[in-house]
Amino acid sequence: MRKNTNLHAAEKGLEDAADVAIYDERKAQLKIEKALPADVTMDILRGRLTYAELAQINIPHSE
Incomplete structure (x- = not known):
């Protein structure tokens, strides 16, 4: 069970990092528009x- 919890946490961390990257990219675009x-x-x-x-x-x- 512990492995599944760790895997889920790692997947969630990757999803969060991807969301932050998308947000940061859009925020940078808004500054130049x-x-x-x-x-x-x-x-x-x-x-x-x-x-x-x-x-x-x-x-x-x-x-």
């Missing part, structure tokens, strides 16, 4: 921009 104007942000949130308009401001869209 330019913020959008407030009106553009509101149009995105309200769904008022077309895919073509999103592409012009380099915002990826999900389908």
